[in-house]
Amino acid sequence: MERFLLKNIDSPDSAGIGEYLRTGGYASLKKAFGMEPADIIAEVKAAGLRGRGGAGFPTGMKWDFASRDPKFPKYLICNADEGEPGTFKDRPILEKNPHLLIEGMVISAYALKSERGYIYLRGEYPHARAVLDKAIAEAYEAGFLGGDVAGSGFRFDLSVHQGAGAYICGEETALIDSIEGRRGQPRIKPPFPVNVGAWGKPTVVNNVETLANIPLIVSMGAGRYSEIGNPECPGPKLFSVSCCVERPGVYELPMGIPLREIIYEHAGGVRGGRELKAVIPGGISTPVLTPDVLDCPMDFVNLPKRGSMLGSGAVMVFDDTVCLVRVCWRAMRFFEHESCGKCTPCREGTGWMRNILERMEGGFGRDGDIELLQDIARSIMGKTFCPLGDGAAGVVLGFLRNFSDEFMYHITNKKCLAESG
Amino acid sequence: MDIMDEIRDLSRKYPDRRGALLPALYVVQKEAGWLSQEALDTVSRALNLPQATVKGVATFYAMYRHRPMGRHLIQLCTNVACMIMGAERLVDLISGRYGLEPGGTTDDGRFSLVIMECIGACDRAPAMLVDTDFHADLTADNIFEILEKYE
Numbered sequence: 001m002e003r004f005l006l007k008n009i010d011s012p013d014s015a016g017i018g019e020y021l022r023t024g025g026y027a028s029l030k031k032a033f034g035m036e037p038a039d040i041i042a043e044v045k046a047a048g049l050r051g052r053g054g055a056g057f058p059t060g061m062k063w064d065f066a067s068r069d070p071k072f073p074k075y076l077i078c079n080a081d082e083g084e085p086g087t088f089k090d091r092p093i094l095e096k097n098p099h100l101l102i103e104g105m106v107i108s109a110y111a112l113k114s115e116r117g118y119i120y121l122r123g124e125y126p127h128a129r130a131v132l133d134k135a136i137a138e139a140y141e142a143g144f145l146g147g148d149v150a151g152s153g154f155r156f157d158l159s160v161h162q163g164a165g166a167y168i169c170g171e172e173t174a175l176i177d178s179i180e181g182r183r184g185q186p187r188i189k190p191p192f193p194v195n196v197g198a199w200g201k202p203t204v205v206n207n208v209e210t211l212a213n214i215p216l217i218v219s220m221g222a223g224r225y226s227e228i229g230n231p232e233c234p235g236p237k238l239f240s241v242s243c244c245v246e247r248p249g250v251y252e253l254p255m256g257i258p259l260r261e262i263i264y265e266h267a268g269g270v271r272g273g274r275e276l277k278a279v280i281p282g283g284i285s286t287p288v289l290t291p292d293v294l295d296c297p298m299d300f301v302n303l304p305k306r307g308s309m310l311g312s313g314a315v316m317v318f319d320d321t322v323c324l325v326r327v328c329w330r331a332m333r334f335f336e337h338e339s340c341g342k343c344t345p346c347r348e349g350t351g352w353m354r355n356i357l358e359r360m361e362g363g364f365g366r367d368g369d370i371e372l373l374q375d376i377a378r379s380i381m382g383k384t385f386c387p388l389g390d391g392a393a394g395v396v397l398g399f400l401r402n403f404s405d406e407f408m409y410h411i412t413n414k415k416c417l418a419e420s421g
Numbered sequence: 422m423d424i425m426d427e428i429r430d431l432s433r434k435y436p437d438r439r440g441a442l443l444p445a446l447y448v449v450q451k452e453a454g455w456l457s458q459e460a461l462d463t464v465s466r467a468l469n470l471p472q473a474t475v476k477g478v479a480t481f482y483a484m485y486r487h488r489p490m491g492r493h494l495i496q497l498c499t500n501v502a503c504m505i506m507g508a509e510r511l512v513d514l515i516s517g518r519y520g521l522e523p524g525g526t527t528d529d530g531r532f533s534l535v536i537m538e539c540i541g542a543c544d545r546a547p548a549m550l551v552d553t554d555f556h557a558d559l560t561a562d563n564i565f566e567i568l569e570k571y572e
Binding site: 163 | 434435436437439440441442443444446447470477478481482483484485496499500501502504505506537538539540541542543544545546550553555
């Protein structure tokens with residue numbers, strides 16, 4: 001497939017505005033200024049773009065809600081807090097194609113009548129910080145940001161707000177708290193950020209990849225754009241493939257491509273020709289799957305039918321040498337560390353699940369531990385403010401649904417099935 | 422520029438002073454590598470925020486440090502992809518060579534080690550940051566070649 005989001009990233013100067021302009025950059029912005037804001041929102045709706053951060057909410061609908069709210073000012077925030085383990089898909093845009101993101105943000109801001117934007121960048125990406133600061137300075141210099149964008153009379157200011165190591169801030173209401181200078185703890189919804197967001201004003205939070213799709217929709221038009229990938233949720237999609245494959249990396253492919261093609265054609269198959277044991281399709285928070293789902297189309301519609309989610313499109317591949325009890329334990333250590341502490345079921349439950357998995361992994365598992373884990377997971381599911389708790393519970397339930405034999409083996413034999421094979 | 426001015430300058434990017442709290446904490450942390458009580462007080466004064474507010478926020482986020490750090494900060498990822506690709510062995514090797522445990526600092530003040538929760542480089546795992554330098558594709562063979570460059 002032709003690359004749109006990662007176009008040009010192999011060029012050494014791809015992050016510079018000169019190279020971006022030479023290859024047609026900011027042409028969509030000029031086209032957008034010839035359109036009415038409402039028409040751009042209609043175009044994004046017609047294109048069927050769904051948010052690429054994980055939830056898959058229709059972007060045009062989110063914009064519509066925010067634009068109908070009469071409060072002013074409105075804020076546009078780019079969620080670049082890519083913290084979901086296994087996920088590194090936004091990194092090439094941030095580090096190598098930052099002007100695509102800036103162009104997408106300016107068009108979005110024009111459509112939303114927002115004058116102020118922030119890029120909420122995770123603290124763990126210091127290189128991206130330097131690249132973005134430089135790109136934003138270049139865009140101001142060239143008149144694509146500031147008081148009179150490209151001579152249109154439209155004003156838009158943009159800056160980077162750097163996070164400081166909190167996964168929870170990828171959740172949009174916690175992210176807003178963090179931008180306001182608070183502890184990043186999710187807020188109850190409703191009201192939704194589109195009505196009551198940053199500093200109480202209508203706020204749109206969109207993922208990096210979502211915003212990077214906007215120039216493409218404007219230049220191609222909704223009709224041609226929606227021909228890419230699955231018509232039910234179209235567009236190009238970035239997949240970050242990692243763990244036991246020959247060629248880990250970020251691949252831009254049509255939405256709905258079968259998992260098998262991603263792993264075997266693009267990522268070069270399982271490393272060393274070993275046997276595929278398990279796949280996490282969308283980042284650590286999405287339930288693990290068995291190899292019999294390899295022909296499932298990778299999109300927001302089909303993965304839920306197989307008991308998982310597209311999430312961030314982070315494909316984690318495990319071969320037969322990997323101990324899944326250990327993977328599950330490490331994932332839970334992560335959730336325990338990252339729970340913000342606001343909701344008791346998540347704060348306490350993630351720690352207890354980690355504790356049980358740790359003793360199981362260390363050869364001290366007890367009869368009934370599997371049922372105990374399921375019981376704790378179900379006591380978290382649906383009982384927390386934000387999806388972190390559900391994610392942690394879903395991970396455990398997913399592993400136990402599909403690989404209970406391996407967990408049972410660990411309890412009975414006090415060692416890994418993977419090492420015994 | 423005076424540090425108070427630098428912090429007040431940051432607050433111009435936000436509709437109120439409090440918005441500048443996270444970036445202000447980074448500014449003062451850069452001075453000494455960690456947030457002393459004095460550093461927190463500076464932020465509190467510059468942004469006219471209660472000390473408890475500043476401390477409450479500073480202690481929420483993993484990348485703010487609350488005790489003195491070594492001259493170089495190693496942030497090594499051991500999350501799932503890095504773990505599968507051998508990060509735990511690197512933790513053991515670092516511990517063996519420098520007597521440095523996760524969360525600790527070497528006696529000579531050269532290194533501090535912090536375990537990171539997903540550095541977002543799973544395709545080049547294991548990976549780490551040393552100060553703000555990114556290093557990936559780490560192995561038992563190259564880890565000390567890299568670390569020894571940091572005096």
